[in-house]
């Protein structure tokens with residue numbers, strides 16, 4: 371079906387900036403108290419106690435770097451138990467976070483689903499700000515912390531709640547689907563959310579011949595190629611995935627015709643045309659586990675290839691990957707700061723959170 375691109379704002383506005391609360395000043399710090407900063411030393415005890423964790427990442431993290439990470443890993447895991455906190459980490463987090471301190475890992479949909487089951491009072495979200503907001507929306511009674519609230523996203527920054535209200539005026543009666551890579555303000559204005567795992571299913575669940583899909587123009591195009599539903603797309607883009615090109619992938623294919631290429635649907639159409647498989651980060655991981663290709667180009671954020679490589683060392687990853695600067699704002703020292711000082715707490719206006727929850731829960735509760 372034809373795809374109508376709206377006049378959107380300039381793609382890749384600056385990421386949303388959040389001013390961190392001073393240590394100890396947040397409601398979370400008053401409620402749970404501030405802990406003393408643990409001693410961070412590398413010695414034989416730390417080496418012994420963290421050896422099993424280094425085993426998980428030894429193929430992707432050089433031994434010379436582990437003495438820097440290990441004291442943080444030990445301190446974070448101890449403090450996490452003391453605080454009864456849980457760490458949710460996105461697939462794009464670095465291997466020492468993903469493999470050594472996270473309790474649950476996954477893509478946006480898996481983390482959103484996990485957030486609804488969490489029993490702990492404190493959630494530390496290792497990902498970008500919209501992910502932490504989604505956890506807070508689903509857990510209004512819990513304390514949700516993000517180690518660096520400046521971790522934004524070019525997609526989330528490309529559209530506001532006011533933009534969605536203008537779309538409603540322009541296309542009355544047309545249902546609006548928002549990719550989860552949006553702010554709470556935007557989620558509050560739409561009919562339902564989706565992730566890259568379930569975008570097609572969500573669009574078709576609405577029973578409408580036309581749907582507004584925002585903010586990712588490339589995911590919208592990908593969905594439009596799979597459905598008869600007419601898609602009206604916002605012109606946002608992921609600054610990481612839109613930089614890949616079909617030309618660079620063709621060069622890899624020419625150099626080794628047996629190479630396998632898998633890509634995320636946030637990539638432009640000429641990239642997806644070169645891919646042997648297109649899917650969400652969780653879909654790509656499942657594909658690699660099942661197919662075990664000899665040589666693989668994984669067209670997405672760099673840390674994901676590292677994390678899959680740590681699990682499957684027999685697969686050779688040929689890397690034309692791009693780093694997400696926002697995901698990389700989350701580091702072990704900042705996670706430790708979060709748990710020591712109870713910062714930075716995610717706070718959402720109750721009325722916006724209630725409205726946004728309806729859109730997220732409608733997605734989470736979709737069958738299949």
Ligand code: SF4
Nearest residue numbers: 523524608609610694
């Ligand atoms: S990889 Fe792209 S979509 Fe994901 S957080 Fe970074 S900018 Fe946003």
